[in-house]
Amino acid sequence: MQYELRDTWVVVACGSYDMDSITPLAAALDTAAGRHRKVVLDASGITFADSTLLNLLILTHRATDLRVAAPTHQVQRLLELTGVDTVLKVRATVEDAAAC
Numbered sequence: 001m002q003y004e005l006r007d008t009w010v011v012v013a014c015g016s017y018d019m020d021s022i023t024p025l026a027a028a029l030d031t032a033a034g035r036h037r038k039v040v041l042d043a044s045g046i047t048f049a050d051s052t053l054l055n056l057l058i059l060t061h062r063a064t065d066l067r068v069a070a071p072t073h074q075v076q077r078l079l080e081l082t083g084v085d086t087v088l089k090v091r092a093t094v095e096d097a098a099a100c
Helices: 023-035 051-063 073-082 094-099
Strands: 002-005 008-017 038-049 065-069 089-091
Touching (some): 002 094, 008 051, 008 094, 023 038, 023 051, 038 051, 038 094, 051 065, 065 094
Parallel strands (some): 008 038, 038 065, 065 089
């Protein structure tokens, strides 16, 4: 699912993301980055993620103003362990991510 919130494009991610399952999310973020100045990834529905998602987040961050909203505990831990949380704007809610 994708939608607009104020001047921000929101991409909702659900499920597990690894090398075998990242393609639809990568396509959605690539399209969003090409069309919108600010993109929020709603990560509240991600049940598993590995370095494949981290790579996608960094690439998207280079292309647009990417924010990660409501990461699950597993995603938050992955961001913290790798230091990616210091590079990306990570917020507790989609509304907070869109506002900053």
